[in-house]
Amino acid sequence: MxxxxxxxxxxxxxxxxxxxxxxxxxxxxxxxxxxxxxxxxxxCEIKLHVRVPMDTWRQWIRHRTANVNEYSTRYSIAIDAMQKTLPGEWRVQATGNRQGSEGFLEAAAGAEFSHREEELHTMARGIYDARLEAGIAREQARKDLPLSTYTEAYWKIDLHNLLHFLALRMDAHAQLEVREYATVIGREIVRRWCPLTWEAYEDYRLSALDLSRIDIEVIGHLANGRTAEALASVRAAGLLPPEGEAVKRHVEREELEAKLDTLGITVPWQRTA
Ligand SMILES: Cc1cc2nc3c(=O)[nH]c(=O)nc-3n(C[C@H](O)[C@H](O)[C@H](O)COP(=O)(O)OP(=O)(O)OC[C@H]3O[C@@H](n4cnc5c(N)ncnc54)[C@H](O)[C@@H]3O)c2cc1C
Incomplete structure (x- = not known):
């Protein structure tokens, strides 16, 4: 609409x-x-009919500003499809970000995990089907289906709240699986549905930088060649320890470093990441 x-x-x-x-x-x-x-x-409102693996849906459904009707596995037999992972798609746990991943497992090692995934899916579905066959209620028979099992839903949301969803779920911090859905919704659907809004959203949200008071102070100094003052500001804000002390990782400082990178400004202190 x-x-x-x-x-x-x-x-x-x-x-x-x-x-x-x-x-x-x-x-x-x-x-x-x-x-x-x-x-x-x-x-503006949009209603999507989505098919999503349960683990991705669990993140998606946290957005409370949508209206949702989901496929019922109490009422109906669970969808006979599970999200599969190809040998080259197993991601390695990130070292810097506890929630994230970086890089991929060697395809040879990945092949073994893809093979075992296939076995697990077949076994889980076989047990589920056998329970149904034995007359066990659908609401209980489903309890050991893996999170990779697809669910379906109608998901209706207005454009304001959809843009908020996309800001969080297209972001690099979001899990790849939900990010891929969000990217299709944003770049394929919203871009065509409301092109002027999408263009503005790209300019003022997706490709924009949020600058804190500290960021502005530091960038102001660096842009005018005042390196010592920039370092003093970073220290005063607690992003770097006092001179002479060991520098440890600091999330906010790393975010500032990323902003400096985006602006093409050289970071004047030693990075830890
Ligand atoms: C990268 C990432 C990591 C995350 N990690 C975790 C995690 O480890 N654990 C976890 O539990 N969750 C996690 N979340 C979920 C996150 O905390 C939010 O619950 C989710 O992103 C929904 O955001 P939201 O509340 O802004 O969106 P919506 O529910 O769509 O709400 C939109 C906006 O409406 C307003 N609003 C809606 N409902 C209310 C209300 N009842 N009261 C007041 N204001 C309201 C708020 O302003 C809100 O921002 C993560 C999310 C992301 C993107």
């Missing part, structure tokens, strides 16, 4: 005017998004 036109129409109701020329609509949408005027974006 709705389009870019519904967003500008809603925003202009406050002074009783409808859609104007395209470039004016574009400017208004960009202004609304930049200044976080959220309610006009709630005039």
């Amino acid at each position: 709705g389009s870019d036109a519904s967003i500008v129409q809603a925003a202009r109701v406050s002074y009783g005017k409808g859609t104007k020329k395209l470039h004016e609509d574009r400017g208004l949408i960009r202004y609304l998004l930049r200044h976080r005027h959220s309610t006009p974006f709630e005039m």
Whole structure:
């Protein structure tokens, strides 16, 4: 429901005017998004029919601002499909980020885990089917199905809340599986549905940088060649220890380093990551 036109129409109701020329609509949408005027974006809604493995769905369903109806495995037989992992797709636990992964297992080792995954899926489904065959209730028979089992749902959400979902789930910190769904929703669906909004969203959210007071202070010093002052600001904010003490990892400092990288500014202290 709705389009870019519904967003500008809603925003202009406050002074009783409808859609104007395209470039004016574009400017208004960009202004609304930049200044976080959220309610006009709630005039657009989308309903998706999704098929998602249970572990990914568990993250997805945490977004409370959607309306959901999910396939019932109490009422119906569980979907006979599980998400499979190819030999080259087993990701290695990240060392720097406890929640993340980095790189892949060697394909030869991965092949063994893919093979065992196949065995596990077959066994779990076989036991489930046997329970149903024996007359065990669907609500209980399902309890040992793996999290890789697909579920389906209708998922309806307004554009404002969808953009919030996408900001969290397209982000590099989100798990790859949910990120892939979010990327398709964003770049394939929303981009075509509301192109002006998507363009503004790319510019002001996805490809934008949030700068804290500390970031601004440090970047201001570095951009003007005041390295000593920049270091003093970083130390004063507790992101670096006092001079002479061992430098340990610090999440906020690493985030600042990433921002400096994006801006093409050389980090003037030794990195730990
Ligand atoms: C990378 C990542 C890692 C995560 N790790 C964990 C984890 O380890 N453990 C864990 O439990 N969760 C984790 N989460 C889930 C996360 O904490 C949120 O629950 C989830 O992302 C939903 O975000 P949300 O509440 O902003 O979204 P929504 O539920 O869609 O809500 C959108 C916005 O509406 C408002 N809102 C909605 N409901 C309420 C309410 N009842 N009261 C007040 N305001 C409300 C809030 O402003 C909220 O931001 C993780 C999420 C991400 C993206």
